[in-house]
Amino acid sequence: MPSRDPVIVGIGLSDYPVAPHLSTPQHHAQAMQRALADSGVAKRDLDGFCCVGMGGGPGEAMVMAEYLGIDHRYVDSTMTGGSSFEFHVQHAAAALRQGLCETVLVTYGSNFLSARGRTLGTGGFGGPGGRVHGPDMYQAAYGLSLVGAYAMIARRHMHEYGTKPEQLAEIAVGVREFAGLNPKAMYRDPITVSDVLASRMIADPLHLLDCCVVSDGGGAFIMTTAERARDLRQPAVRVLGAAGGQTHWNISQMPDFTRSAAAKTAPETFAQAGLTPADVDVLQFYDSFTITVLTLLEDCGFCAKGEGGPFVAEGHLRRGGRLPLNTDGGGLSSCHSGMRGIFLVIEAVRQLRGQAGEAQVPRAEVALCAGSGGFLSGIGTVLLGKS
Amino acid sequence: MEVIRGQEWKRPKPAPDASERPFFEAAARGELLHQRCPACGHRQFYPRAVCTACGADPEWAPSAGRGVVHTFTVVRQNGMPPFKHELPYVVAMIELPEGVRMLGNVTGVELDQVRVGLAVEAYAVEFEPGLALPFWRATRSGP
Numbered sequence: 001m002p003s004r005d006p007v008i009v010g011i012g013l014s015d016y017p018v019a020p021h022l023s024t025p026q027h028h029a030q031a032m033q034r035a036l037a038d039s040g041v042a043k044r045d046l047d048g049f050c051c052v053g054m055g056g057g058p059g060e061a062m063v064m065a066e067y068l069g070i071d072h073r074y075v076d077s078t079m080t081g082g083s084s085f086e087f088h089v090q091h092a093a094a095a096l097r098q099g100l101c102e103t104v105l106v107t108y109g110s111n112f113l114s115a116r117g118r119t120l121g122t123g124g125f126g127g128p129g130g131r132v133h134g135p136d137m138y139q140a141a142y143g144l145s146l147v148g149a150y151a152m153i154a155r156r157h158m159h160e161y162g163t164k165p166e167q168l169a170e171i172a173v174g175v176r177e178f179a180g181l182n183p184k185a186m187y188r189d190p191i192t193v194s195d196v197l198a199s200r201m202i203a204d205p206l207h208l209l210d211c212c213v214v215s216d217g218g219g220a221f222i223m224t225t226a227e228r229a230r231d232l233r234q235p236a237v238r239v240l241g242a243a244g245g246q247t248h249w250n251i252s253q254m255p256d257f258t259r260s261a262a263a264k265t266a267p268e269t270f271a272q273a274g275l276t277p278a279d280v281d282v283l284q285f286y287d288s289f290t291i292t293v294l295t296l297l298e299d300c301g302f303c304a305k306g307e308g309g310p311f312v313a314e315g316h317l318r319r320g321g322r323l324p325l326n327t328d329g330g331g332l333s334s335c336h337s338g339m340r341g342i343f344l345v346i347e348a349v350r351q352l353r354g355q356a357g358e359a360q361v362p363r364a365e366v367a368l369c370a371g372s373g374g375f376l377s378g379i380g381t382v383l384l385g386k387s
Numbered sequence: 388m389e390v391i392r393g394q395e396w397k398r399p400k401p402a403p404d405a406s407e408r409p410f411f412e413a414a415a416r417g418e419l420l421h422q423r424c425p426a427c428g429h430r431q432f433y434p435r436a437v438c439t440a441c442g443a444d445p446e447w448a449p450s451a452g453r454g455v456v457h458t459f460t461v462v463r464q465n466g467m468p469p470f471k472h473e474l475p476y477v478v479a480m481i482e483l484p485e486g487v488r489m490l491g492n493v494t495g496v497e498l499d500q501v502r503v504g505l506a507v508e509a510y511a512v513e514f515e516p517g518l519a520l521p522f523w524r525a526t527r528s529g530p
Binding site: 119122123130131132133135136137138139140141142143144145147148149151152153155156159200201202203204205206251252253257 | 398399400401402403407411432433457458459460461462463464465466467470473476478479480488489490491492503514520
């Protein structure tokens with residue numbers, strides 16, 4: 001392996017899913033401490049920093065670099081919503097190859113649940129009766145919730161391809177099974193397809209159990225070059241490919257309600273790695289909603305467009321299936337503190353190191369992370385591989 | 388399109404700048420606008436200062452105020468006023484024959500009657516004197 005190939009050498013999670021004792025900066029700090037301890041990297045060796053947080057704004061990396069004390073030569077606060085961290089992998093990998101820095105810390109933290117309750121999915125856009133600007137002028141007055149936006153995506157998929165609610169429900173059931181293996185997951189009791197369909201409708205056709213949890217939580221991972229990784233504590237996980245793209249930002253601008261930018265980024269990611277979907281052993285996909293997973297599955301090439309429903313109904317994403325999905329319990333059952341993309345990378349690394357305990361996928365050598373931000377708007381796909 | 392005036396407005400209120408006001412002023416006159424590019428013919432909505440296809444200056448263009456439901460949801464939970472008092476209600480993407488889509492509410496229709504492909508027509512509601520937003524209802528029979 002050429003010496004400047006990018007690898008991931010450390011991971012850390014802050015306390016979740018309910019952590020009222022931690023502020024947002026404290027989530028960043030705790031996750032960093034745990035990633036440093038995991039990797040054996042000395043804090044003074046961090047010379048690259050990627051960071052975003054909920055409500056952090058474009059200055060988040062500056063604010064947190066000061067708080068954490070990172071003397072960076074390379075910094076990036078790219079904000080694409082929940083997929084930001086997949087974009088950060090792409091950018092950090094390029095920076096490492098280019099020699100702009102040697103060791104990059106990526107952090108995320110959010111006290112969303114403790115600070116704001118479960119308002120993320122079912123508040124409106126814009127303030128109540130407030131003044132709105134820009135694209136919100138043509139959206140906010142109609143009372144669309146975040147769940148409702150994804151519901152429109154699901155409705156169109158059902159209309160075009162005959163996708164059924166019970167097929168979407170299967171995704172939630174499989175992820176819950178993995179949550180049962182994670183002592184920290186927010187919800188661990190097994191559920192059935194009938195449970196999902198019987199849970200109350202939030203925005204037709206999405207039920208409560210089609211929607212992710214709202215939690216607190218943060219994460220960190222550390223990237224460096226393959227050469228430096230040799231002296232560190234953990235087996236390095238290779239970044240085999242990474243690509244990002246966007247089709248829209250606001251839901252009203254989604255050009256095709258059944259297709260995301262993953263249809264472009266996934267082929268690019270596989271081409272970088274010289275791999276195909278058949279080579280993937282485990283999936284870490286953004287599961288804000290069951291329809292998010294279904295759309296990403298099709299767009300990443302695991303089945304043809306429109307065949308996601310029958311595909312998931314065959315049980316491939318379950319524990320013991322050929323493409324286990326979200327082995328930490330996902331956003332659907334374990335942890336979603338607003339922007340989940342960092343947890344996809346962290347769980348993929350855990351799997352590829354063989355450290356996933358009961359949730360370990362046998363012979364996991366290649367993992368695909370697919371992050372989604374906004375309303376399936378900004379998509380980042382990352383292929384990771386065992387050394 | 389019909390314009391409803393004098394109704395109390397509790398929803399988020401657009402605050403357009405001078406370049407954005409024509410859409411809302413036209414709606415208050417009963418006219419539904421979108422944009423067309425004189426250079427390349429591309430049509431777009433929401434209105435903006437540039438053609439997203441070719442980069443030229445777009446112009447306002449009228450639409451007939453009719454469309455079909457492209458996709459929709461029935462919102463059954465929303466904690467924010469005034470919407471929390473109006474549950475359940477329909478939010479839809481409306482496809483206009485001119486070639487653009489608009490987000491909006493479909494009102495005055497039984498929830499189980501809303502479907503993809505439903506024909507709808509626009510009406511406008513004033514949110515302050517001289518400025519209005521479009522809403523949609525099932526197309527009535529007749530000319």
